[in-house]
Every structure is written in structure tokens, then in C-alpha cells.
Amino acid sequence: MRKSTREKVNYVFVEIGLIIESFFMFLPFILAISMSFMEPTEVFSYPPKFFPSSINFKNYITAIQLVPMGRMLFNSLLVASFTTLGKLITGTLAAYAFSSFQFKGKNILFSTLFVTLFLPAETVMILPLFMLMSNLGWVNTYWALIIPFTASATNTFLFRQHFMTIPRSLEDAAKIDGASAMQYFFKVLVPLSGPIIAGAAIINFVYAWNMYLWPLIVTMQDDMRTVQVGVKMMISGESSNNWGVIMAGTLLVALPTLIIFFLLQDLFVKSLVNSGLKE
Amino acid sequence: MKWGKYTPYLLLAPTLIIIALFIYWPAINSFLMSFYKISPFGNKKIYAGLDNYIKLFENEAYWDALKITIIYIVTTVIIVIILGYLIAQLLDNKVFGVRIYRTLIFVPYVISFTIGGALWTFMLNPVAGHVNYILSRITGESINWLNQVPYALISVIVASVWKMLPFSIIFYLAGLQSISESIIESSLIDGANVWQRMWKIKFPILSPITFYLVIMNITNGMFESFGIIDIMTRGGPLGSTTTLIYKLYQDAFFFQKTSLAAAESVILFIIMSIITFLYFRFGEKRVHYQ
Numbered sequence: 001m002r003k004s005t006r007e008k009v010n011y012v013f014v015e016i017g018l019i020i021e022s023f024f025m026f027l028p029f030i031l032a033i034s035m036s037f038m039e040p041t042e043v044f045s046y047p048p049k050f051f052p053s054s055i056n057f058k059n060y061i062t063a064i065q066l067v068p069m070g071r072m073l074f075n076s077l078l079v080a081s082f083t084t085l086g087k088l089i090t091g092t093l094a095a096y097a098f099s100s101f102q103f104k105g106k107n108i109l110f111s112t113l114f115v116t117l118f119l120p121a122e123t124v125m126i127l128p129l130f131m132l133m134s135n136l137g138w139v140n141t142y143w144a145l146i147i148p149f150t151a152s153a154t155n156t157f158l159f160r161q162h163f164m165t166i167p168r169s170l171e172d173a174a175k176i177d178g179a180s181a182m183q184y185f186f187k188v189l190v191p192l193s194g195p196i197i198a199g200a201a202i203i204n205f206v207y208a209w210n211m212y213l214w215p216l217i218v219t220m221q222d223d224m225r226t227v228q229v230g231v232k233m234m235i236s237g238e239s240s241n242n243w244g245v246i247m248a249g250t251l252l253v254a255l256p257t258l259i260i261f262f263l264l265q266d267l268f269v270k271s272l273v274n275s276g277l278k279e
Numbered sequence: 280m281k282w283g284k285y286t287p288y289l290l291l292a293p294t295l296i297i298i299a300l301f302i303y304w305p306a307i308n309s310f311l312m313s314f315y316k317i318s319p320f321g322n323k324k325i326y327a328g329l330d331n332y333i334k335l336f337e338n339e340a341y342w343d344a345l346k347i348t349i350i351y352i353v354t355t356v357i358i359v360i361i362l363g364y365l366i367a368q369l370l371d372n373k374v375f376g377v378r379i380y381r382t383l384i385f386v387p388y389v390i391s392f393t394i395g396g397a398l399w400t401f402m403l404n405p406v407a408g409h410v411n412y413i414l415s416r417i418t419g420e421s422i423n424w425l426n427q428v429p430y431a432l433i434s435v436i437v438a439s440v441w442k443m444l445p446f447s448i449i450f451y452l453a454g455l456q457s458i459s460e461s462i463i464e465s466s467l468i469d470g471a472n473v474w475q476r477m478w479k480i481k482f483p484i485l486s487p488i489t490f491y492l493v494i495m496n497i498t499n500g501m502f503e504s505f506g507i508i509d510i511m512t513r514g515g516p517l518g519s520t521t522t523l524i525y526k527l528y529q530d531a532f533f534f535q536k537t538s539l540a541a542a543e544s545v546i547l548f549i550i551m552s553i554i555t556f557l558y559f560r561f562g563e564k565r566v567h568y569q
Contacts, residue, residue: 010473014372021366022383025441028398029386031409035401048412090293097290109291116302117555127531127540128305128312151297181286210391212506213524217532228393232510235397243401250397254390261389265382268389273453276491 036060036248043244062242063249067233068222073252076226079145079215080208086150087204088197094151095159096185100171117153126213133218144218145226149208155200158275162196163189199271202264206257227253306548312541331542341543343518344526351436351522352500358440359496360489363447368477370448371455381452388445392503396510399438400425403511428519431512435520438507443499447492454488455481494558501547523547 035043036059037052064070097103098110129148130139138144166189174184190197212228219225225233234249261268316327335341370381387395402408403424411421424434458481466480482489505524508514514521514529521529527547531540 011372011374014369015374015376017366017369018374018377018380021369022380025387025445026383028395028402028441031402032398044407046412048407048409050409090297093290094294097287101287101290103284103287106287109295113294113298116298125302125305125309125544126527127537127544128308129301130531131308132301132305148297148301151294153298156294181283206389210393212391212393212509213502213528216509217528228391228506231391231393231397235400235510243404243407246397247401250394254394257389257391258386261386262382265385269385269449269453272449276450276495 032247032251035244036251038244040242040244043242059242059244059248060252062245063234063252066237066245066249067230068225069227069230069249069252071223072225072227072230075142075145075224076209076228077256079142079226080205082142082146083149083208084201084204086146087152087155088201090151091155091200092159092185092190092193092197094156095163096189098156098160099163100181100184113153113156117157126217129214130217138218140219140221140224142224145215145224149211152204154275155204158200159193159196162193166192195267196271196274199267200275202260202268203271203275206260209257309541309544309548312538313545315538317537317541327538331538332546335539335542335546340518340521341526344521344523347432347518347520348501348522348524351432351439351504351520352497354436355439355443355500356493356496358436359443359447360492362440363444363492364451364482364485364489366444367448367451367455370452384448385445387442388449390442392439392442392506393510395438395442396507399434399441399507400511403434425512426516428516431516431520435504435508435511438511439500439504442507443496446499447496450488450492451485454485458484490558490561494554497554498551501551 031050034049034051037055037057038049038059042049042052094113098106133139133144136143138147170188171184174188179187210228211226215226216229216232219229222233231250231253234246313331314326314328316325316330317323366384370377370384402410405411405421405423410424415421422430424430462480462484463476466476471480501522502524504522505528508520508522508525509528512520514525523543524547527540527543530536530543
């Protein structure tokens with residue numbers, strides 16, 4: 001079948017639109033990458049340069065030394081991994097309770113959780129949460145960065161929705177075989193939910209890695225800071241004019257989430273949409 | 280019986296304990312604190328009734344922050360929704376390289392608001408930045424984007440739109456791809472053109488997604504945008520980018536106005552509750568579109 005002229009025109013229009021749009025969305029990254037390889041004199045040359053005259057990694061080395069970037073990367077990795085792990089454990093367990101059991105107070109407990117769904121805890125509660133942390137003596141510790149975020153309604157509902165699609169007959173069969181509740185959970189439910197759990201893990205990790213306000217206020221010592229706070233420290237720090245170094249540092253901070261996205265794009269997007277559009 | 284009576288409670292315990300301790304308890308505390316006058320170190324408390332709220336609403340800076348928040352959120356959300364919908368239409372076509380475009384367009388979503396802020400702070404830099412260079416080549420003038428009154432807020436809005444746009448595109452694209460072929464085909468038979476199909480057929484079908492996106496973008500604009508503002512303008516110049524969340528942060532952690540900040544938390548909490556209520560009251564009903 002031959003395409004009509006009208007379709008061809010549309011095709012060209014779409015193609016051009018997409019090129020322009022992706023150019024604008026990605027331009028800041030191109031400039032940042034380019035800048036991260038420039039010498040200070042090049043950064044401030046006029047007219048501004050769009051490409052570095054040579055590729056060297058000096059700015060990256062300076063960025064790592066400027067703030068304790070190595071330690072911050074470690075902190076962020078630790079915090080993001082453990083919050084993710086915590087959310088997956090608490091979320092799957094709670095979802096299992098809601099999907100497979102009938103018990104007294106189920107509706108009330110469900111609503112209790114439901115209410116928290118649209119409350120960004122780390123921001124609305126920031127002040128009382130901070131006071132709680134200082135009462136617990138958790139300021140400047142990993143506990144403060146991890147524990148408050150190890151449970152979430154979103155994860156629970158996402159897993160619950162998936163668990164409910166698993167045929168009831170599997171549960172009956174497990175019961176007849178004499179499996180305990182936890183055996184059924186670990187040997188049937190969790191293995192059957194691989195992609196959902198993996199997807200949630202990615203989204204939770206990216207979210208935790210990108211957290212800013214809470215780490216900013218609950219940590220004061222440099223060696224407890226996370227990378228997002230590091231970005232601010234680089235910009236407001238002494239070399240605040242050396243944009244080559246700042247862009248190098250910024251890219252280092254963005255790198256883990258960028259790698260996850262480029263490698264696991266489809267799973268990432270699918271899970272994001274699944275967790276967003278609940279029944 | 281192995282599937283004991285208490286099993287569900289044990290399964291729920293970790294989640295409920297954490298949520299009770301770190302969401303409910305602080306929320307209640309915040310509410311209580313807002314009715315007291317508290318010394319900066321929290322060691323003295325006097326009951327003050329509604330004093331904190333009255334003080335807050337008599338303070339012009341707080342009204343300004345409210346106004347700025349509304350301008351910021353309304354502008355950002357409208358642009359993000361319209362552009363997001365249009366770009367999703369483009370991505371819904373099978374054209375050459377669409378996968379690459381999709382990847383590039385989605386990238387700002389995975390970075391933090393902080394990093395987004397850093398990238399734009401650089402591009403808008405009056406000396407080394409590229410935006411001013413291009414602007415001055417075209418108009419002969421350059422603007423001190425982050426330090427001049429209307430421009431600082433405009434800069435923050437532009438950066439936020441750039442950062443938040445992919446989220447809307449992702450959801451619209453998923454929605455567009457789930458619309459059944461038969462609906463589109465029948466509209467073609469009826470002679471609807473591209474524009475009519477886009478706004479009179481697809482857009483109403485996707486209204487639950489639009490509703491969800493409006494709510495999520497308001498939430499993001501209210502809270503997550505803290506990062507972008509803190510990096511780009513720190514609420515300035517002259518408080519022209521101080522939103523409610525930024526004001527809360529300043530009052531709580533710079534000026535140590537604990538009880539006032541508690542009242543601010545409660546107000547944010549109430550605003551969020553209203554939005555959440557609206558979502559479940561009007562949004563949920565329209566979700567069943569398939």
C-alpha cells in the first residue's frame with residue numbers, strides 16, 4: 001500500500017518535532033559533558049565554546065577531591081540500597097497480608113496506610129521528624145537517612161495488586177501440601193513476582209538516590225552527607241566559579257541513575273506506569 | 280493451623296510501626312506544636328492557641344510565598360500537561376529513531392531536581408552560560424537570570440518544566456498506547472482529522488491520566504521543587520522564588536521559629552489533604568476507562 005502525501009507530510013512533521021524536542025531535553029547534558037572536559041580558561045572564553053579542545057579527566061579528579069565525593073557516593077549507595085531493600089521487604093509482607101488473609105480490622109488498617117499515600121512524608125513532616133531524630137540521637141547517622149523511609153504505601157499497593165492476580169488455587173494447593181504461610185510466600189508469591197519486585201526496586205533506588213531536603217537537614221558532617229547535598233556544596237563552595245569541576249561532579253552524581261535508566265529502560269518505564277496507575 | 284490467626288498482623292507490623300512512628304507521630308506532633316510557643320531549643324513551651332496561625336497570616340511574606348507557590352505550580356503544571364500530551368503524541372508514532380528520541384526525552388526524569396538545578400544554573404550563568412550568549416547575539420541584550428526579580432522565577436519554572444516534563448510524557452504515552460485501535464479506526468471513518476482525534480477523542484479518554492498527572496505534578500511542584508530552588512536561587516532575589524516549602528525550611532532551620540514552622544507544616548498538610556480528597560472524590564470514578 002502506498003502512503004498518501006498527507007501521511008508523508010505527517011511523518012516528516014513528527015520526525016522533525018521529535019528531533020527538536022529530544023535536542024532540547026538532552027542539550028543541558030551535552031553542554032555539561034562538554035564543559036566537564038574544559039580547562040577553566042576555556043569555560044570562561046567568549047564567545048562560549050560548545051566543545052572542549054581536548055579530552056582530559058582533570059576536572060573529574062578535582063571534583064572527587066573538592067568535596068569528600070568518594071565517601072558521599074558510598075553514603076548514597078548505602079542509604080539508597082538499604083531503603084530500597086527495606087521498602088521491598090515491608091511492602092511484600094504487608095501486601096501478602098492484605099491479599100491473602102481475612103482478619104479483623106483489615107479495612108481500618110488498609111485505610112490507615114491509604115491515607116499516607118499522597119503525603120510526601122519527608123517534606124510535610126520535616127520539622128517534627130527532625131525533632132524526633134534529634135530526640136532519638138539519630139542526627140548525623142545512617143539510621144536517620146534510612147529507617148523512616150523503609151515502608152511505603154505505594155509499594156504495598158503495587159505488590160498487593162500483583163499478588164491478587166495470582167490464582168487462588170495455588171494457595172489452596174500449598175495449604176493441602178501442608179506448606180506454612182511463609183513457605184507459600186517465599187516459594188510461590190515472591191518467585192512469581194520477579195519483574196514487579198525488580199521494577200519497584202529500580203524506582204525506589206532512583207528515588208532514594210535523588211532525595212535532597214531530608215539528607216540536607218539531618219546530616220551536618222561532611223562524611224555523612226549524600227551526593228545530592230554534595231552537588232550543593234560544590235556549587236556554593238570555594239571553586240564556585242569553576243564550572244568545569246562542578247559539571248564533572250554533577251555528572252558523577254547523576255551517573256548511577258543514568259546507567260540504570262539506559263540499561264533497564266523498558267522495565268523502568270513499565271514499572272513507573274504500573275505503580276502510578278492503580279485500579 | 281499453620282496459617283495462624285496472628286500471621287497477617289505480624290506481616291503488617293513492620294509497615295505499620297514505621298508509618299506510625301515516622302508519619303503519624305510527627306504529623307500529630309506538628310499539629311500539637313502549632314498551638315504552642317516553643318523556645319528555639321525546644322525546652323520551653325507555652326500554650327498559645329491560634330497565635331501562630333494568626334501571626335502567619337498577618338505576615339506579608341507568608342502571603343507572598345503562597346502567591347509565588349500558586350504562580351509557580353499553576354504555570355508549571357499547565358505547561359507540563361499540554362507539552363507532555365503533545366510530545367507523547369509525537370512519540371506514539373512509528374517513525375525512524377523513535378526509540379532513541381524516547382530515551383533522550385525521558386532522561387531528565389531519572390536525575391534529581393538538584394542536578395537539574397545545577398545544569399540550568401550553569402546554562403543561565405551570565406558569564407559562561409550559553410543561554411545569555413545566544414540571547415545577546417539575537418537581541419543584543421543579556422539578562423542576569425537568577426538575580427533579577429521576574430527572571431529568577433521564570434528560570435526556576437523553565438528548569439522545573441524541563442525536569443518534570445518526562446514524567447507526564449511517560450504516562451500519556453502509556454495511555455495513548457492502550458487506546459484500542461477500533462476507536463481510532465472508527466474516528467477515521469467518521470472523517471476526524473489529526474487535531475480533532477487528539478483533542479476530541481483521545482484527550483477525553485485519557486482524562487483519568489490527566490487528572491492523576493495534575494495531582495502528581497502539584498505534589499512535585501510543592502515539595503520536590505525544593506531542590507531546584509535551593510540550588511538555583513535559594514529563594515531569592517528578594518524572596519521572589521520563596522515557595523511555601525522553602526519558607527518552611529527557612530523558618531524551621533535558619534530562623535529557628537519552631538512553632539511558626541509547625542503551623543506552616545500543618546497548613547501544607549491541609550492543602551495536601553484537600554488535593555488528595557479531590558483526587559479520590561473525583562479522580563477515582565473516572566479511572567475505569569478501558
